[in-house]
Amino acid sequence: MKIGIFDQVDDIEETAADLRAAARDGIDSYWLTQAFGTDTLTVIGAVARDLPGLRVGTAVVPVHPRHPMALAQQALTTNLLVDGRLALGIGPSHPSVVEPCWGMSYDRPARYMREYLEALTGALTRRVRFRGEMLTARGDLDIPHAPIPSVLVAALGPKMLEITGALADGTITWMVGPRTLRELTVPTIQEAAAKAGRAAPEIIVPLPVCVTGDMAAALARAEAELEWYGTLPSYRAMLDREGCETPGRMALIGDADTVAARIESFADLGVTTFAAKIFGTPGERAATRALVAALAR
Numbered sequence: 001m002k003i004g005i006f007d008q009v010d011d012i013e014e015t016a017a018d019l020r021a022a023a024r025d026g027i028d029s030y031w032l033t034q035a036f037g038t039d040t041l042t043v044i045g046a047v048a049r050d051l052p053g054l055r056v057g058t059a060v061v062p063v064h065p066r067h068p069m070a071l072a073q074q075a076l077t078t079n080l081l082v083d084g085r086l087a088l089g090i091g092p093s094h095p096s097v098v099e100p101c102w103g104m105s106y107d108r109p110a111r112y113m114r115e116y117l118e119a120l121t122g123a124l125t126r127r128v129r130f131r132g133e134m135l136t137a138r139g140d141l142d143i144p145h146a147p148i149p150s151v152l153v154a155a156l157g158p159k160m161l162e163i164t165g166a167l168a169d170g171t172i173t174w175m176v177g178p179r180t181l182r183e184l185t186v187p188t189i190q191e192a193a194a195k196a197g198r199a200a201p202e203i204i205v206p207l208p209v210c211v212t213g214d215m216a217a218a219l220a221r222a223e224a225e226l227e228w229y230g231t232l233p234s235y236r237a238m239l240d241r242e243g244c245e246t247p248g249r250m251a252l253i254g255d256a257d258t259v260a261a262r263i264e265s266f267a268d269l270g271v272t273t274f275a276a277k278i279f280g281t282p283g284e285r286a287a288t289r290a291l292v293a294a295l296a297r
Contacts, residue, residue, distance in 0.1 A: 003292060004029035005031065009032055015047060028296060029275065030057070031089070031275050032058060034060060034062065045082065052083075055087055056085055056087070058089045060153075064093060068119035071123075076143045076148070084149075089204075090153055092106075108134070113164075119137035121167065123139075123141060126140060126142070152172050154173070156235075158188055161189045163192075164189055165189040166193065168201070169201060171185070174206060175229055175247060183241075202272045204273045210288055215253050222249075225248075276288065
């Protein structure tokens with residue numbers, strides 16, 4: 001199992017410095033979220049160059065605001081800039097965002113994702129001829145020498161995992177714990193990939209991590225920072241399946257040995273990359289980052 005970092009872009013210069021540090025530390029991958037701040041693919045193209053060995057990924061770009069041909073064009077350009085180290089993570093977002101913010105329908109999200117993946121993967125080969133019920137993509141992209149990035153999907157439920165296994169290179173989860181990975185995520189996506197004749201899928205699992213001597217304070221911080229995720233139906237379903245009452249309980253909190261053992265246990269579940277979302281006080285963040293670097297070696 002490989003070790004990565006999961007974070008958001010708050011300050012571009014700080015992100016650039018952290019990417020350089022991750023590359024020096026031998027960390028395998030760095031995954032950046034996409035919300036209403038800076039555009040993640042643009043940031044990656046600007047600051048993730050000349051970092052050999054460090055894979056950089058989006059986790060994840062919402063699909064509704066970007067036509068698959070436009071996203072393929074941007075992803076190919078970004079991947080050309082970073083010498084083929086881009087992993088393109090995409091996701092369906094949430095109805096509470098798609099409908100009121102973008103004025104688009106969230107109807108039949110699984111069908112939409114299936115068509116989107118077919119159109120996107122076609123466009124990434126630079127020639128796409130796709131017409132579905134919900135999307136059309138026809139045209140040629142002229143981006144010479146750009147490597148095709150792997151495509152991963154934020155797939156949580158059974159149907160989305162089946163579509164991802166059949167059409168994409170893997171999944172990126174969030175608010176998904178060991179029980180759910182063992183019983184749902186890993187077997188479902190692996191079976192779908194095998195049935196489609198595809199290679200074994202990547203399973204990227206980010207979770208909040210804090211190395212600390214004050215577990216109660218760290219848990220309180222996790223509960224406060226993560227509370228919002230419990231209000232979103234897709235994440236709430238994962239928490240319920242895990243038997244986890246609140247999102248904060250998904251965090252890996254404890255001393256270095258305890259946290260290391262918990263991270264390493266994910267390898268036995270079939271996880272291919274564990275990505276730490278580091279949180280806590282400055283001292284706790286430094287201790288957590290040191291542990292992540294040690295596990296990556």
